[in-house]
Amino acid sequence: MTEIPVISGRAVLEAIDPRTAIERTREAFERYARGVWEMPAKVYLDSPPYGDFRAMPARGDGLALLKWVTSFPGNSAKGLPVVRGEVLVSDAETGEELAVIECSSVTSLRTGAAAAVSAQVLALDEARSVGIVGCGVNGTWSARCLAAAGYGDGVCADVRPEAASALADELGWRVGDRAEAVAQDVVVTVTPGIEPVILAGELRPGQHLAVLGADAHGKQEVELDAIELCTLFCDEWEQASAGGELANGVEAGVVSRGDVTQLGDVLIGSSQWTRSDAEITLFDSTGLAIQDLAICQAIYERWREGGLEAPVVSL
Ligand SMILES: NC(=O)c1ccc[n+]([C@@H]2O[C@H](COP(=O)([O-])OP(=O)(O)OC[C@H]3O[C@@H](n4cnc5c(N)ncnc54)[C@H](O)[C@@H]3O)[C@@H](O)[C@H]2O)c1
Numbered sequence: 001m002t003e004i005p006v007i008s009g010r011a012v013l014e015a016i017d018p019r020t021a022i023e024r025t026r027e028a029f030e031r032y033a034r035g036v037w038e039m040p041a042k043v044y045l046d047s048p049p050y051g052d053f054r055a056m057p058a059r060g061d062g063l064a065l066l067k068w069v070t071s072f073p074g075n076s077a078k079g080l081p082v083v084r085g086e087v088l089v090s091d092a093e094t095g096e097e098l099a100v101i102e103c104s105s106v107t108s109l110r111t112g113a114a115a116a117v118s119a120q121v122l123a124l125d126e127a128r129s130v131g132i133v134g135c136g137v138n139g140t141w142s143a144r145c146l147a148a149a150g151y152g153d154g155v156c157a158d159v160r161p162e163a164a165s166a167l168a169d170e171l172g173w174r175v176g177d178r179a180e181a182v183a184q185d186v187v188v189t190v191t192p193g194i195e196p197v198i199l200a201g202e203l204r205p206g207q208h209l210a211v212l213g214a215d216a217h218g219k220q221e222v223e224l225d226a227i228e229l230c231t232l233f234c235d236e237w238e239q240a241s242a243g244g245e246l247a248n249g250v251e252a253g254v255v256s257r258g259d260v261t262q263l264g265d266v267l268i269g270s271s272q273w274t275r276s277d278a279e280i281t282l283f284d285s286t287g288l289a290i291q292d293l294a295i296c297q298a299i300y301e302r303w304r305e306g307g308l309e310a311p312v313v314s315l
Pocket of ligand 1: 073082111135137138139158159160178190193195197211212213215219285286287288
């Protein structure tokens, strides 16, 4: 009989702080870029007209995982989370199940952490101010991770004023409109991607944009004209070109593989890119299973050390 912990979202968020998430996420991008961690392509299962399910496997450091996760954009209006699901963690040598972990908490930590890592690697050294467009679950965690990485003050913008105020109050930042948020040094967009929230005419040299909301085909947060102004980066080309923000540019014929650098390649120095003061960097995050692995590895280690409470079930 196999006995495994079932780890709640609350236990995850109590055990893993944004700094740990950022460090682990950075390492995940590096290990994937070096070919040490493996990740087949994410599988989408559409559930029209509501959203989609995604199956996301990864393997590295003796662990393998499968994340089974949703994106149901209409859920916000129903008072339900857009993103929900579970992660199954297994031993990569024996195939034994090791843990079941609530997935929204893992998603939030690794998504927010990716925004922070992208700013650390791609923003100007002197960049400090932050604009958050979309202050829901993952926008909030992006802001928390950027704050933990030393960024801020910030401007919080959301079509739901209460979401923007809650985040601004928590971090000591301020509420602003979308255009004010887009004027900051580091701009993070985490909306459902129904309409562009970054317009070409609003950008200025030296900014860094982390666009996180468009993580499936048909979503868009950035005007095509704005994409053409930017130096382009992504988490992983196959995913980003098929279902990320950059997919819109690929379909329109204005973005191709040679225009885009993967973040991990900058981290390990295999890209020749160095930043100029004038360029605008854009990081397209679609969310990778290796990021989930990074967070789940930290969670599982913490549980084994006795630093995390979880019920154990027999399978
Ligand atoms: N890249 C990734 O790794 C990743 C990870 C998780 C979620 N996502 C995607 O990010 C998006 C948001 O997910 P979430 O879980 O944070 O959802 P959420 O519903 O918790 O938050 C979305 C927020 O955006 C706000 N919003 C909607 N339209 C807006 C607009 N035009 N301007 C400003 N604010 C607006 C909503 O009011 C809401 O507060 C989804 O598309 C989701 O699929 C991406």
